[in-house]
Amino acid sequence: MPWRKAWIDPSSFPSPPALRATLARRAYEVWISEIMLQQTRVAVVIDYWNRWVAKWPTVEALAAASADDVLAAWRGLGYYSRASRIHAGAKLVCADPDMLGLLPAGVAELVDKVPGVGRYTAGAISAIVFGRAAPMVDGNVLRVLSRQMGVMGDVKADKRVVDVLWEAAGALVETVARDGGEGVSDRPGRWGQALMELGSTVCTPKPSCGLCPVTSTCRAYGEGYARAVEKGFSDGVVGTPAKLLDIEDLCTLCEPMEEADDADPAESKPVSKRQQKTISSFFAPPARKKSGDPTPLTPRALDIIANHAKQFPLKKPKKKVREEECIVCAVRRSSDGKYLITRRPDKGLLAGMWEFPSHTLPEQLNSKTSALARKSKAVAFVSGLFSPEAGRTTKKGGNTPSSSSVVVKHSGELGSVPWLFSHLKLTMHVHLFTLHDDGEVDVEFALADARAGIATTGQRWSSSEDVERESMGTGMRKCWALVNDV
Ligand code: SF4
Known part of the structure; x- marks a missing residue:
């Protein structure tokens, strides 16, 4: 490293x-x-x-x-x-x-x-x-x-x-x-x-206790070892298991553990606190040969030890990851082929990253949206971005507000990109739009007004080359790959 x-x-x-x-x-x-x-x-x-x-x-x-x-x-x-x-x-x-x-x-x-x-x-x-x-x-x-x-x-x-x-x-x-x-x-x-x-x-989720240099201080190893001895799966064991204080009498942190089924490590069954006391009561430090070398253990004994150790620490069932769907709208300007991109807020998920304008679908539509319903949502969303009511447009080079508005056409849904965050499973439906302007409409002005109240921190028109260079999340970049393939 x-x-x-x-x-x-x-x-x-x-x-x-x-x-x-x-x-x-x-x-x-x-x-x-x-x-x-x-x-x-x-x-x-x-x-x-x-x-x-x-x-x-x-x-x-x-x-x-x-x-x-x-x-x-x-x-x-x-x-x-x-x-x-x-x-x-x-x-x-x-x-x-x-x-x-x-x-x-x-x-x-x-x-x-x-x-x-x-x-x-x-x-x-x-x-x-x-x-x-x-x-x-x-x-x-x-x-x-x-x-x-x-x-x-x-x-x-x-x-x-x-x-x-x-x-x-x-x-x-x-x-x-x-x-x-x-x-x-x-x-x-x-x-x-x-x-x-x-x-x-070595001490990974599935530990390699047989390779570990610190077995002599390891409580989990000792407990697993004692279990192997009790089941007769170790060779050349010397010494008598020591009687140690029950850990449950010393500690109030531990929760009941699953007892691994040694016959089939894939199966396990819950044990009560009382049974767990029985497990820890036969705790013994790892026995050693008289020469002082670690006692050779059979592969089966090592399996029993590792299966016991791998139950530590306590594993809580994972929370279900929230699922969400959104529409990602790539708007391409016909006059110069540039794409509209917006910058995410400075805080929260993907803070400060650039993306195509996106809109989260209401929860009740998740997994149920038909292509037609998504198209209609996408069209409404993009129309809102350029709505003359939301933002008046101006002629380039002049300050006079005009009632002219831009024309945005839906070119199609290009595909869906599934993306997994630690807390969120997101499906992004990518839509392509073409904005037809005659080169006279200052769309950026209209957009800035239209987006007032939306928590982005910027927007701009970017060429394909610039989109490639922008700081975008990997999921959004996959959306861009769909757009770029068209
Ligand atoms: S459980 Fe103990 S003996 Fe096994 S690898 Fe981890 S530290 Fe070493």
């Missing part, structure tokens, strides 16, 4: 200005990587990150970039509000007299001062760049810790569970840092990244 670099040891820098400049650049690089990695896979992020730092190598360069350029560089990564927040953050970091281009080293300051930086990103910057004992807990780490600690809780929504795991992560990184001596060091950053790496490579 190109953003993984050697730690900058402040004691090795002879001059404070040189150290400051190096730290500023490094903090910026880590910041960008961490924001890009939220909700996006590493393999995808690598190219984006390389292009980004080549284009804007410093926070000052990013601060000076245009919003459209920033969104265009983000195109394809999704969750575009991340790009806007990084951009706003860069401007603020450069303008703030206390920061002057250098991100703060402390978690609290980072969270307080920099837009879009939460405690995870702040922890990563503080630990990886500045060598402070700050925890960095992403989804992978929450999963690892819930298994290591045997916490059967909802790590996404249960604040008590999340807080306990963050506290544990904080205590761990402080211990790791302290073991390395006083002051800042590379240990917190290496530790945090190692935990995340463990979660992304």
Whole structure:
């Protein structure tokens, strides 16, 4: 990963200005990587990150970039509000007299001062760049810790569970840092990244416990191991399972867990709290051979352990994703072949991105709209955009309002594009219109009036080449591909 670099040891820098400049650049690089990695896979992020730092190598360069350029560089990564927040953050970091281009080293300051930086990103910057004992807990780490600690809780929504795991992560990184001596060091950053790496490579949703380097501290592994021993699926086991305190007597966080059916891992059945006590009561630390090597386990025993471990953390049924349909209207001007595009509001879904004028269909029409009904909705919507009642038109080169209006013709529905956001399943029905004008009508004026009260932040006529370059969401770009194919 190109953003993984050697730690900058402040004691090795002879001059404070040189150290400051190096730290500023490094903090910026880590910041960008961490924001890009939220909700996006590493393999995808690598190219984006390389292009980004080549284009804007410093926070000052990013601060000076245009919003459209920033969104265009983000195109394809999704969750575009991340790009806007990084951009706003860069401007603020450069303008703030206390920061002057250098991100703060402390978690609290980072969270307080920099837009879009939460405690995870702040922890990563503080630990990886500045060598402070700050925890960095992403989804992978929450999963690892819930298994290591045997916490059967909802790590996404249960604040008590999340807080306990963050506290544990904080205590761990402080211990790791302290073991390395006083002051800042590379240990917190290496530790945090190692935990995340463990979660992304070994302790995945389907864990490879047989490859794991930290089985001896893992509660989920211990419970699974005890289950395998009880069922007689391990070879060469030595030692007697230790009698440990029942975790349910110590902890009120855990919820009843499903007991995996070892005969068929695909099937599972719920167990009561009381039965779960039975499971944890035979908890034993992993047995070891007398030589001290880990006990070899049969593949079946490892399956039992991994099947037990993969139940952590608690999985809540996913909420049903909302479904919506909309009509996307590409309006082409006959006089010069340009298309009308509008800019989305600065906040919310796809903030600040460009799109063809779009209109969400009423919920009751979802999945029920016939092509005819959609056409009629699309025609009404586009007519409204250019309605002479809503906006008077003017002759080019003159200020005299005219009663003439433009003529917009529906050319057809080109197809439907399904698109999935994290919370929304959207179907976009793409319609093409041709606007016939004689080159005299200043349509932009009419449109600006017509759209008064509609929360866009701009509109313009763009040539096909310009549409290609605009910052558009990937779904809207697929709509454009349909239009461009005509
Ligand atoms: S032993 Fe298994 S469950 Fe525990 S941390 Fe390792 S991979 Fe995860």
